[in-house]
Amino acid sequence: MTQTLEAPKTKIPPSTHPLAEIIYRLEAGGTMLPDTPENLMQIIGLYKAYAVPMDFYWRDLLYIAEQVFLNPLPWSKYFISDEYLDRENKYSGDNADLRIWRGCGDAHPELREFMAQGELKKNLPNILHHLWHDRINMEFAEECMRSMLWHRDMYKPWNQFDGFLDTDEYKQNCDRVIKAYFKGNPAMLGLYKLFPDMFYEQCRQMSYYSNLGLFWEVMAPVFFEMSDLYDEGKMTSVPAAMDFLVNGIFAIAGRPIYHHVYIKGECFEIIPKSKGFTWLYEAALPYVEAVFYRTAPFRGTKSYNAQAGQVPDSQPDFHYGVLYADKFPVGTAGIPPTFLAQDMLHFLPDYLVEYYKQHCRGEGDTIVQLAVSFQRSMYCVTSAVIQALRAALLYPLDDEDPEHLMANRQFFEAQMDRFLRPEARIRDIQSQEYR
Amino acid sequence: MSHPLIQSIWLLPIYTLIGAALSVIWFPGITRRTGPRPAGYINALMSFLAFAHASAALFYAWDNPAVDFTVPWLQVANLDLSIPFHIDPIALTACTVITGLNFLAQVFAIGYLELDWGWARFFSLLAFFEAGMNFLVLNDSLFFGYIALELLTLGTYLLLGLWFNQSLVITGARDAFLTKRVGDLFLLMGVVALLPIAGTWNYTELAIWAETANVDPKVMTLLGLALLAGPMGKCAQFPLHLWLDEAMEGPVPGTILRNSLVVQVGAWVLVKLQPVLALSPTVLNFAIFIGALTAVGGSLIAIAQIDIKRTLSYPTSVLMGCVFIAVGTGNIQAALLLSVSHALGMALMVMSSSAVVWNSVTQDVTQLGGLFSRRPISALSYAVGALGVVAMPPFGGFWAMLQLVEGLRITHPWLAVLVIAVNAMLAFGFTRVFCQVFLGQTTKFTERSPEVHYWMILPMMVVMGLVIHLPLVLSAADVLPNWVEISKDNAVILAWSTLSGIGLAAVIYLSPTISKPVKLPSQSLQDLFAYDFYTPQLYRNTIIGFVAISSKLLSSFDRIGIDGVGNFFGFATLFSGQSLKYSTSGQSQFYMLTIVLGLVGIGLWLCYPLLNVG
Amino acid sequence: MILSALILVPLLGSLIVGFYPGVMSPALSRLVTIGFASISLLLTIAIGVMFDLSHIGLQMQDFLPWLPDLGLNYSLAIDGLSFPLVALTNLLTVLLAFNSSVGLKPGEDLKRPRLFYSLLLLVNSGVIGAFLAQNLMLFFLFYEIELIPFYLLIVIWGSEKREYAATKFLIYTALSGILILAAFLAMNWLTGAASFEYGAIDTTDLSRNTQLVLLALLLVGFGIKTPLVPLHSWLPDAYVESSAPVSIMLGGILSKLGTYGIIRFAVGLFPETWVSVAPLMATIAAITVIYGSFCAIAQTDIKRMVAYSSIGHMGYVILGTAALTPLSMVGVISQMVAHGLILALLFYLIGMIESKVGTRELELLSGLLNPIRGLPMISALLILGAMASAGIPGMVGFVAEFMVFQGSFSAFPIQTLVAIVGTALTAVYFVILLNRTCFGKLDTKGAYYAPVARWEYMPAFILTIVILFLGIQPSWLVRWSQVTSDAIAFVM
Amino acid sequence: MPNIVEIAVSDDRFSTLVTAVQVAGLVEALQSPGPFTVFAPLNSAFEKLPPGTITSLVQNPPQLGRILTYHVVSGKYTKADLEKLSELTSLEGTTIRLNFKKNEVKNATAVLTDIEATNGIIHVIDNVILMGP
Structure with missing residues (x-):
């Protein structure tokens, strides 16, 4: 590890945890990622590159959840309507309900430009860009959504969204919406009569589309603002970046998570805001768990053969998220995050393009280099989540009470236990040479 | 003069090769x-083009004599290696099925x-x-058949x-x-x-030759066994079945093709070679033996598998075993019927099970369950696929099995019994998987x-439609056994065997009183089946x-x-670079000089007698 | 005169590059070498165009009396046996001149480039001379001339054990030369021929035992070069310890001299006696195939693996020669070309891997097919080359091997079947090689390989195209040699 | 004796809490007979939260309500009762960790305990407590 932190001179004994040095750094208000200008540049650059496609992801996810809904042949689900492109972000832009972050509320200019021109740099009809695979890849965003849907009981009982989808109340809401949606379509209504569960299950999936869309609607402006602050020279260290995220998490924690469907302009509430589902408990925490930690084993690296036993028997044992993933095979068959990496490739800030040119294969393997940087940046986000949870549930870092400090220590140690698996990349990211 | 679409049928492989190259x-x-x-779209398009060509050509070739031409x-x-094409309705049907299923598999793959990436x-x-596959089916030569099989082998390796x-x-x-x-x-x-x-590799000429051939039976037996080995490997027959099981590691759309089509090309070669193989009764008996062994062994293994893809790979071997039995006993028609019904039914089952795996993450049937209400389309597809494969009237598999049993009844009664038993086991196995995946507790x-x-759903539904309508198509093509002539007893027994397999499995796997996972009385016996008779170990040790x-x-x-x-003779160590060690400071010119001096030396030595004489 | 030009052009080039008094930059010497090699290649193409396909026997003779009293004349000619080999040699020379730094470790430059290029052209000139020489002594002269440049090539540009390998190579080859010389001299004296001219020697009057002894001398002599088991032990060391371009020259060019010698001199001059030893030779061939393949399976160094595979593949050539049917002889000539092309491709690619990854050990290699961080194109071509070598249809190896098998089966069924088993073993070690090298995951700790530049692919691309083209359109492979091989087979 | 809401309204140190309860529409509930035990955060507790937190919650009453109900427990627990307990189930549905020997409610400290009301009891805490393990 590049920076060796001395065990802080505090009232509690040194940690015996294998990742003690990182725990000390967290206790000192730092992140899992060493605080170097190079790391800061990489993570901020990646936030920017991530934010642009994310601006599309959340719009399209909400478009699918609210407009496309149960269309059995949703061939146009990635062709987002102008209405959703112009839709104001709830928390940034001039018309925001609550303006927390600067920036525009409608689609980011770089996103609009890319949607119009693509990498081909030609103003072709959308469908041609789509067919040429010159587009934002929604597939991985949907995979993240499926991951949140599929993994059960995450952060139970504080996350009530997951359980709500099994209640009769939810099914009654669905029933109402399904009947309205397929009004005048006897075939689908007949099918619904025959197999209601099939339709409820689709609705649950749609609710998660909405959930993830609402989650990312918040993250996109956060990342944009961080990039702007960095460009303005106002964000100068990795812990500062993390603190910004922690504040963002708190500021937005109470944002409602809901699922509305618009049928011929009329709004139907499948999950009303009045259920009290919040951004933090029903979206952010399950998202981090599902996407950063768990997801599903990649076909390209793990065998699904039941006898080989490479797929764990229980969901909490899944550990294939961004914090564990091997980034070197990105770009290879069977590695889904390649889709995200490719999306970010289009929007790298110039300083990162230059930076990658100087290392490894330069432009030849930018996609892998950026995937590694992305991994670093997500370690920073996870650090923010850990520190936010610590702040919310435990004690200040400068608490005087040794028992409180010990509780903090145990919390950090428990978090670090998750990175004791050999697959965890936490040790790799300590070194700048890992790229 | 045949139709231009038939004349240009050699384009079929070219279409897809263009797609592959692009x-x-x-x-x-x-x-x-x-x-x-875009690579996927282009290839799917090319496949569709090939499908359109093949089906249009089939339309024109129907009821017409075969067209032969060579390239x-x-x-x-003294060897003439021209590519003979033999275009008859059967070959074109095969092409239509190949290109059609390929297209559907590619659409499935898009999803x-x-x-x-x-x-x-x-x-x-x-x-x-x-x-x-198209090339194999269209050409009429064992040699080019071999080439095609080798290319498929390479393709399997790379695709996997x-x-x-x-x-x-x-x-x-x-x-x-x-x-x-x-x-x-x-x-x-x-x-x-x-x-x-x-004196020839042409199937048609071989068939004619075989009618009058008079060859040493011993030679013919060895030759026949060698020829049989190719189809054995391709059809995943014991003991060469291992690959199909391991091929399940590959991507599903490839599995659809492998389980349904690739194994059939082995059967195709087998059918084409049947007249030659028939020259030696030993070879035919061997084919029957291997087929029977695979059919029985494979169905037992299949029942013990917990991996959903592997529960489908072994039945594939089993059905190919039935094809071996059919060819070995001369029931070519039954073999072809089996091939078609199996290809479609198996493709459907693979699609359905893969759709389940796609978002339920596990392939372990013991970890699945209770999906019917949520996923009726997948469930019905699986059920229809299974019914299309086993002998369940009125689906295709029933007629194929019936034809086979009918053919075996008089000549090989015990084989007929074996086929019926295998059918029951297949039905049992499929029902078991259906119960474990789609019924029971979530x-x-x-x-x-x-x-x-x-x-994924659309190709699945198209294949489901095909499986359901297969008997109608076959009956329209006049290839179904004539209901008037066949023994009604056989039909009843077959249907009964299927139903008993289904019923037994349903009772065992739906009854809450029987603990799951179901254990055989002997753990070692269970492991024997679960681990494929330990064939991998057998290979490893032999x-x-x-x-x-x-x-x-x-x-x-x-x-x-x-x-x-x-080295003992010491030349190497004698010099070991001492006397001929090059000087590190030397320039290139120095070496060239050495060489020239050497050449001069050799020249002088050669001229020595001359100088002497002089 | 065009044949003399084939020898003189590279010789001239060699002298210019080697002796040019002033300073010659590596880049310039490379350019000069490419220039001369390309002229040779163009001349070869011209010969191919002028070549009379229906002519039985030798054509385009060049004759100059030299030392008539010794029976030594400057006598060149070409036929369907030598033309494909000449073409192969000149093609490989151009490709090697194009990228001679293949196989060097990252950051390393080619040592003594001028000497290297000079020797490369010299080797080319010598080998071409040997293929064209129609005088036994002239052939021998060329055959022996190879020895010194190759020794230097191994000992200067080789890896750690290069001196051992070079000395071993020198001694084995010298021994081979002595045996061949003895046979040639004895032939001349015993038959009382007026000269060492190929056409002037007629051994039919010699007693059977004498013929056997002479044939045996030739077989051992050329057998070392080919090599035949058990005379092969110089080969793995020489191939492996040499740098990649030298390995390609050794395997792609030099080893063909052995089989060429056997066909031209052993079979050509002792046709009847050859037929009587053919069963033995076929058996040795089958053993060579199996032996080479088994040894290859056990190797952990991929270059050594390919070196042993080369031993196995030369077995097919001897098998076909033993069978001596028109088909098998076409197969033999095709196989020599196919082997040269495929071996050159494999050695080239392995050299590239060594350059970029820094190792050839199976245990250390992994995941090179990775499209972003691996060596995807090299791996793809390696898969293709390995499959070509394993005899997968669609590539030149299959056509050649198949003709050998089909042609030899009627004469030596058992040996042929054994040789076919050898192709299965070939598949085994190539699958091991590919699985470990191309497949698998890149190691996160060390996989920061330099990319392969476009021009570095070029030689491999050209070889691949030739391999594929001749595999799909084999008529172009067999058309030159068909009449000649008919004639060779006809002598029995 | 005043009820819980009346006590809160009468004390300036709870003005933020009172506003929040009003926005979340929980006034009626807290006036019902109960009884309830309320862990009432001081104004200073709300100020400790990072900027924006309260604003965004105020815009979303149901969500605010959920946080507030986490501070309310059904039943009347005095300090003496609480010392015997290690956790309680809040009205929100999830549990509250207690260490009342040190006057600790989760990561907050009870600065004033056992304020009796007609429909329950109030303990004043110095931090807003949040749901979580």
Whole structure:
């Protein structure tokens, strides 16, 4: 590890945890990622590159959840309507309900430009860009959504969204919406009569589309603002970046998570805001768990053969998220995050393009280099989540009470236990040479 | 004069090869800034084009005599290697099925592999595969058949190796390649040996030759066995079945083709060679024996599998075993019917089970369950596929099995019984999987399992329609057994065997009183089935062990023995670079000078007698 | 005169590059070498165009009396046996001149480039001379001339054990030369021929035992070069310890001299006696095939693996020669070309891997097919080359092997079947090689390989195209040699 | 004796809490007979939260309500009762960790305990407590 932190001179004994040095750094208000200008540049650059496609992801996810809904042949689900492109972000832009972050509320200019021109740099009809695979890849965003849907009981009982989808109340809401949606379509209504569960299950999936869309609607402006602050020279260290995220998490924690469907302009509430589902408990925490930690084993690296036993028997044992993933095979068959990496490739800030040119294969393997940087940046986000949870549930870092400090220590140690698996990349990211 | 569409039928492999070649553009090493999906669209389009051509040609060729033509390839010494094409309705039907299923598999792949970055490689290999199969079916020569089979072997290796970062994929690809290669190798021996005896490789001419051939039975037996080995490998018959199981590591759309079509090309060659094989009763009996062994063994193994893809790979071997029995006993019609009904039914079952795996993550049937209400389309597809394969009236499999049993009843009654028993076991096995996956209690893995998106559902529904309508199509084509002539008893017994298999499985796997997972009285027996009669270990301890040990021994012999003898005589150590050591400070010119001096020396030495004389 | 030009052009080039008094930059010497090699290649193409396909026997003779009293004349000619080999040699020379730094470790430059290029051209000139020489002594002269440049090539540009390998190579080859010389001299004296001219020697009057002894001398002599088991032990060391371009020259060019010698001199001059030893030779061939393949399976160094595979593949050539049917002889000539092309491709690619990854050990290699961080194109071509070598249809190896098998089966069925088993073993070690090298995951700790530049692919691309083209359109492979091989087979 | 809401309204140190309860529409509930035990955060507790937190919650009453109900427990627990307990189930549905020997409610400290009301009891805490383990 590049920076060796001395065990802080505090009232509690040194940690015996294998990742003690990182725990000390967290206790000192730092992140899992060493605080170097190079790391800061990489993570901020990646936030920017991530934010642009994310601006599309959340719009399209909400478009699918609210407009496309149960269309059995949703061939146009990635062709987002102008209405959703112009839709104001709830928390940034001039018309925001609550303006927390600067920036525009409608689609980011770089996103609009890319949607119009693509990498081909030609103003072709959308469908041609789509067919040429010159587009934002929604597939991985949907995979993240499926991951949140599929993994059960995450952060139970504080996350009530997951359980709500099994209640009769939810099914009654669905029933109402399904009947309205397929009004005048006897075939689908007949099918619904025959197999209601099939339709409820689709609705649950749609609710998660909405959930993830609402989650990312918040993250996109956060990342944009961080990039702007960095460009303005106002964000100068990795812990500062993390603190910004922690504040963002708190500021937005109470944002409602809901699922509305618009049928011929009329709004139907499948999950009303009045259920009290919040951004933090029903979206952010399950998202981090599902996407950063768990997801599903990649076909390209793990065998699904039941006898080989490479797929764990229980969901909490899944550990294939961004914090564990091997980034070197990105770009290879069977590695889904390649889709995200490719999306970010289009929007790298110039300083990162230059930076990658100087290392490894330069432009030849930018996609892998950026995937590694992305991994670093997500370690920073996870650090923010850990520190936010610590702040919310435990004690200040400068608490005087040794028992409180010990509780903090145990919390950090428990978090670090998750990175004791050999697959965890936490040790790799300590070194700048890992790229 | 035949129709231009038939004349140009040789284009079928070319279409997809063009697609395969174009795919290279989207290899991620080449196209970096945009994604690889156009490769998939192009190949699917090419497949569809081939399908359209094949089906249109079939329309014109129906009820017409076969069209033969040759394309020159290589003429060397006394060997004429022109490619003979033999276009008859059967070949065109086969092409239509191949191209059609390929197209559907590619559409399925667009959905199934939507998160995969390896589209270019995957689709180009799929297209390569399709080209190989079309070429095999259209040409009329054992030699070119061999070439096609070899290309398919290579294709299997590469297609299986799509996810080459994954360790089991690598061993699977290796085993598939080597096992199939062993089959191909014997086939090559047969091909080489057949020519001097028969004087031709053309199936049609071989059939004519076989009618009057008078050959040494011993030679014919050896030859026949060698020729049989190729189809054995391709059809995944014992003991060359291992690859199909390991091939399950590969991507699903490839599995659809492998389980339904690729195994059939082995059957195709087998059927074509039947007249030659029939020259030796031993060979036919061997074929029957292997088929019967695979059918019984495979169905037992299938029942003990917990991996959903493997519960489908062994039944494939089983049905191919039935085809071997059919060909061995001369029931060609039954063999073809079995092939068709199996191809469609199996494709449907693979699609359905893969759709389940796609978003339920596990392939372990014991971890699945209770999906019927959420995923009725997948469930019904699986059920229809299974019914289309086993003998369940009125589906296709029933007529195929009936034809087979009818053919066996008089001549080989015990084989007829065996086929009926195998059918019951198949029905049992499929029902077991159906109960475990779609019925019963949900698990954590299946609590959130929505039906998949339309790219997968649509091809599934099309194939489901095909399976359901297969009997009508067959009856329209007049290839179904005549209901008036057949024994009603057989039909009843067959249907009864299926129903009893289904019923028994349903009772066992739906009854809450029987504890799951179901255990056989003997754990070792259960393991024997679960681990494929320990065939991998058997290989490891026999052939692989032999090759490994002999290569090690020979290599040490080479190092110590032969090399040692050479060194012992001391020439190497004598000089060991001392006297001829080059001077490190020397310039190039110096070396050239040495060489020139050397040459002068040799010249002088040569001229020495001359100088003497002078 | 065009044949003399084939020898003189590279010789001239060699002298210019080697003796040019002033300073010659590596880049310039490379350019000069490419220039001369390309002229040779163009001349070869011209010969191919002028070549009379229906002419039985030798054509385009060049004759100059030299030392008539010694029976030594400058006598060149070409036929369907030598033309494909000449073409192969000149093609490989151009490709090697194009990228001679293949196989060098990252950051390393080619040592003594001028000497290297000079020797490369010299080797080319010598080998071409040997293929064209129609005088036994002239052939021998060329054959021996090879020895010194190759010794230097191994000993200067080789790896750690290069001196051992070079000395071993020198001694074995010298021994081979002595035996061949003895046979040639004895032939001349015993038959009382007026000269060492190929056409002037007629051994039919010699007693059977004498013929056997002479034939045996030739077989051992050329057998070392080919090599045949058990005379092969110089080969793995020489191939492996040499740098990649030298290995390609050794395997792709030099080893063909052995089989060429056997066909031209052993079979050509002792046709009847050859037939009587043919069963033995076929058996040795089958043993060579199996032996080479088994040894290859046990190797952990991929270059050594390919070196042993080369031994196995030369077995097919001897098998076909033993069978001596028109088909098998076409197969033999095709196999020599196919082997040269495929071996050159494999050695080239392995050299590239060594350059970029820094190792050839199977245990250390992994995941090179990775399209972003691996060596995807090299791996793809390696798969293709390995499959070509394993005899997968669609590539030149299959056509050649198949003709050998089909042609030899009627004469030596058992040996042929054994040789076919050898192709299965070939598949085994190539699958091991590919699985370990191309497949698998890149190691996160060390996989920071330099990319391969476009021009570095070029030689491999050209070889691949030739391999594929001749595999799909084999008529172009067999057309030159068909009449000649008919004639060779006809002598029995 | 005043009820819980009346006590809160009468004390300036709870003005933020009172506003929040009003926005979340929980006034009626807290005036019902109960009884309840309320862990009432001081104004200073709300100020400790990062900027924006309260604003965004105020815009979303149901969500605010959920946080507030986490501070309310059904039943009347005095300090003496609480010392015997290690956790309680809040009205929100999830549990509250207690260490009342040190006057600790989760990561907050009870600065004033056992304020009796007609429909329950109030303990004043110095931090807003949040749901979580």
